[in-house]
Amino acid sequence: MGIIDEIQMKLKEIEEQEHVTILHAVESGSRAWGFASPDSDYDVRFIYVRTMEDYLRLDEPRDVIEWQMDEVLDINGWDLRKTLKHFHRGNATLFEWGNSPVVYKTTDTWSRIHDAASPCFSVKAAIHHYCGTAGNTFSQFLQEDLVRYKKYFYALRPLLAGRYILEHRCPPPVLFDDLMKMEMPVDLRAGIEELLEIKKRSGESQRGKRIPVIQEFIEQELERQKAAASALGDDRMDGWEELNHVFLETLEMLD
Numbered sequence: 001m002g003i004i005d006e007i008q009m010k011l012k013e014i015e016e017q018e019h020v021t022i023l024h025a026v027e028s029g030s031r032a033w034g035f036a037s038p039d040s041d042y043d044v045r046f047i048y049v050r051t052m053e054d055y056l057r058l059d060e061p062r063d064v065i066e067w068q069m070d071e072v073l074d075i076n077g078w079d080l081r082k083t084l085k086h087f088h089r090g091n092a093t094l095f096e097w098g099n100s101p102v103v104y105k106t107t108d109t110w111s112r113i114h115d116a117a118s119p120c121f122s123v124k125a126a127i128h129h130y131c132g133t134a135g136n137t138f139s140q141f142l143q144e145d146l147v148r149y150k151k152y153f154y155a156l157r158p159l160l161a162g163r164y165i166l167e168h169r170c171p172p173p174v175l176f177d178d179l180m181k182m183e184m185p186v187d188l189r190a191g192i193e194e195l196l197e198i199k200k201r202s203g204e205s206q207r208g209k210r211i212p213v214i215q216e217f218i219e220q221e222l223e224r225q226k227a228a229a230s231a232l233g234d235d236r237m238d239g240w241e242e243l244n245h246v247f248l249e250t251l252e253m254l255d
Contacts, residue, residue: 090122
């Protein structure tokens, strides 16, 4: 059995044992971003919905399902109500799940949900999210003389995503190659492309000397984007009408 067949089998197991309907399931990690190492695991994320009766219970079921985490598979999902609440807050991760190029399962219902949630995208919230991700990686993993090359991408990708958002005011592409289509200094592009080649043929723990051009870009871009985000007004959605409507519509369709 291939890994894709195994993932889809696991999704069916979840539906049967948890009594839920999976609306959308995708790859969310380096395999979706396009720079997986030979030994990268599979980060499967899914959105599910329960029955109308479950949402009316006083003892509310958990709003996450953590199904499996090992060296090969990392599978977990969010309940639809939790998902819509986080969409309302402009959660950037959910927009990535919605735009992942690696889809294990999807439905017409998810398409309607995603359309209803699209106006919730917040430039300010997304920039803060990506700066936080890049900043944590930079401070925790990229300060030693020898660094794990994998960690460079966990700082570079969110910063390139943030740059895209500031330029286009919309969710960024998920694929790293698409983000690399933006204009950037020649020496930075050369450094990143060399790093990509190393990453594709190396393991997750590969270490090497810090790369000055990339270090400098991360440090400067972090400060630039933090300042830009601070200057933005709150652009999160106020109303709940569309999200409430699509939530009830989904429950009625599946009841």
